[in-house]
Amino acid sequence: MIDNAVLIKQGAEARIYIAPFLTRKAIVKERFSKSYRHPILDKKLTARRVTQEARCLHKCRRSGLDTPVVYFVDIENNTIYMEYVEGKTVRDILREQSDDESFKSKNDEMANKIGMALANMHVADVIHGDLTTSNLLSRDPTGSLVVIDFGLSYVSILPEDKAVDLYVLERAFMSTHPNSETMFASILETYRKKYKDSGPVINKLEEEAENEV
Amino acid sequence: MESFTFELFPSRGLIHISLFRNVTNAAELRKRLLARDQELSYAFIDARVVFDLFQVLVAVNNALYYEKLEKLKTFNVHSEIVYFLSPTTNITESLRRFGISDVTNAILVVKVGGDATDVKSHLSSLIQGEMESNLDTISHFADLGTIKKYYKIDNKMTDRREILECLIGTIAIKPVL
Numbered sequence: 001m002i003d004n005a006v007l008i009k010q011g012a013e014a015r016i017y018i019a020p021f022l023t024r025k026a027i028v029k030e031r032f033s034k035s036y037r038h039p040i041l042d043k044k045l046t047a048r049r050v051t052q053e054a055r056c057l058h059k060c061r062r063s064g065l066d067t068p069v070v071y072f073v074d075i076e077n078n079t080i081y082m083e084y085v086e087g088k089t090v091r092d093i094l095r096e097q098s099d100d101e102s103f104k105s106k107n108d109e110m111a112n113k114i115g116m117a118l119a120n121m122h123v124a125d126v127i128h129g130d131l132t133t134s135n136l137l138s139r140d141p142t143g144s145l146v147v148i149d150f151g152l153s154y155v156s157i158l159p160e161d162k163a164v165d166l167y168v169l170e171r172a173f174m175s176t177h178p179n180s181e182t183m184f185a186s187i188l189e190t191y192r193k194k195y196k197d198s199g200p201v202i203n204k205l206e207e208e209a210e211n212e213v
Numbered sequence: 214m215e216s217f218t219f220e221l222f223p224s225r226g227l228i229h230i231s232l233f234r235n236v237t238n239a240a241e242l243r244k245r246l247l248a249r250d251q252e253l254s255y256a257f258i259d260a261r262v263v264f265d266l267f268q269v270l271v272a273v274n275n276a277l278y279y280e281k282l283e284k285l286k287t288f289n290v291h292s293e294i295v296y297f298l299s300p301t302t303n304i305t306e307s308l309r310r311f312g313i314s315d316v317t318n319a320i321l322v323v324k325v326g327g328d329a330t331d332v333k334s335h336l337s338s339l340i341q342g343e344m345e346s347n348l349d350t351i352s353h354f355a356d357l358g359t360i361k362k363y364y365k366i367d368n369k370m371t372d373r374r375e376i377l378e379c380l381i382g383t384i385a386i387k388p389v390l
Contacts, residue, residue: 002220021220022270051389058382062367069378070385072274074221076282081385083378 002028013151021081026071029151031078046078049151054080056126056153063124065117066139066146085148086140090114091133094177110138111183113145115190118166121147123195127161129153131169133176163204166191170205214336215348216329217270222277226326230269231333232260232351233320236342240315249288253339256294260319260354262311262363263298265377271384272297273323279388290325300364300383302390310363318342319354 005019005028017028031050033042050073057080060067072081090110097107114136121128128135129152137146156162166188173180188205192198214231245253256273263269276293279285287296287304299307313320320340324332337344357376361368364380 019220022274023217023267054386054389058386061382062379064370070382071271072221072278072385073389074278075389 001030018084019081021071024071025084026081027068027084029080029082031151033078047075050075050078050080052154053150056150056155057082059124059155060121060126060147060150063120065120065124066144067150068146068148085137085146087137087146088140089134090136090138090145091176093138094133094180107183108186110145111186112190113143115187116194117145117147118169118187119191119194119198122162122165122191122198122201125155125157126150127154127156127165129165129168131165132172133169159200159204162201163208166201166205167208214329214333214344219270219274219277221274222281225277227329228273229322229324229327229329229332230266230348231322231336232345232348232354233322233336233340233342234260234318234345234354236318236320236340238341239313239317239320242320242340243313243315246312254289254291254324255336256291256323257313258295258298258311258321258323259313259317260321260351261317261356262360263321263351264355264357264360264380266348266351268377268381268384269294269298269321269323271381273325275384275388277325291323294323294325297384297387300380300387302387321351 001017002019002021005017007015007017009016014029014031017030019026019028021028031046033039033046037045054070054073057067057070061069068085069083070080071083074081093110094107117136128147128150130149135147135149137148138144139146170184173184177183188202192202195201214229216227216229219225219228242253242257246257258269273294275297276290279293280290285293287293287308292308295312296304296307298311301307320342322336322340360366360380361376364383366376366379370376370379
């Protein structure tokens with residue numbers, strides 16, 4: 001690890017540091033091995049995960065989605081060095097707001113950006129795997145919507161997989177942000193408009209909703 | 214010339230980067246490179262394909278990493294730098310596109326290790342051209358059309374920052390593609 005790296009987050013899968021890297025400020029994401037797995041299998045699986053995360057991040061960026069830029073993949077140490085994005089999570093932004101009407105238009109704008117980002121990502125056939133409002137950032141100072149943490153991401157063309165992505169985000173919205181039904185509905189509306197093959201995805205999502213009742 | 218320490222490879226010493234313009238002896242340099250002349254232990258990069266210093270730093274970082282792992286794909290760490298600037302794994306094509314040609318007149322030179330003064334004076338005797346005092350002018354020599362073509366960047370992408378970030382990512386993930 002870089003000498004003056006600062007640990008900012010310790011998760012179940014990885015440690016996140018901020019560190020200076022080649023004249024820039026970087027996020028360093030180090031996956032650790034899981035001791036309950038066989039060492040050889042663990043090394044293989046972790047390396048594959050790291051590779052997949054880096055690839056998905058870059059695939060999204062190439063197709064116009066705002067994601068952290070990958071700077072370096074240290075495959076031996078299961079570590080990805082990437083752009084440090086200055087900004088706030090959508091989760092924090094929404095939590096700071098009161099139910100005040102004046103925030104309504106702001107949220108519409110936010111919903112629009114989120115819908116657009118998800119559409120972009122799914123057009124590129126990237127499934128995020130862990131969409132929550134903490135994994136969506138508003139970049140300072142542009143306000144561009146950044147999708148982060150591709151730790152569970154993979155590539156798939158299946159509408160089912162894309163629907164699950166949306167479903168996970170919907171659950172995240174409902175559980176962390178009360179009264180956000182309208183906002184999620186407008187996210188879907190933009191998603192539908194911007195992603196021309198979204199029909200089967202939306203159908204799957206609706207099927208899922210019916211099963212719940 | 215500017216010198217850098219790489220956070221992950223402090224033991225490799227300073228990495229010196231310099232920029233030459235109005236170079237007249239590229240053909241001679243290229244000939245000596247092809248003959249594996251040991252005196253030329255530098256990475257000579259065609260400045261037309263360099264968009265930003267950070268692009269070069271990311272490629273150098275990859276080269277140092279694979280040198281440390283003893284998994285170089287080319288002859289040495291310097292040719293590896295040129296190889297890593299290229300998005301493709303085709304070595305000949307990478308070196309041809311990102312290295313110097315007989316008609317190159319602006320060259321970006323990278324030297325791994327060594328004393329700054331020594332490197333500077335050696336380069337001045339080696340290259341017939343004018344050394345820029347710093348690297349701020351690096352993008353003046355960039356040929357955006359060629360860069361976009363080599364890195365397969367969508368023509369719709371016009372924002373300079375966005376283009377830069379896109380090619381940085383491309384270089385960074387080359388080894389895991």
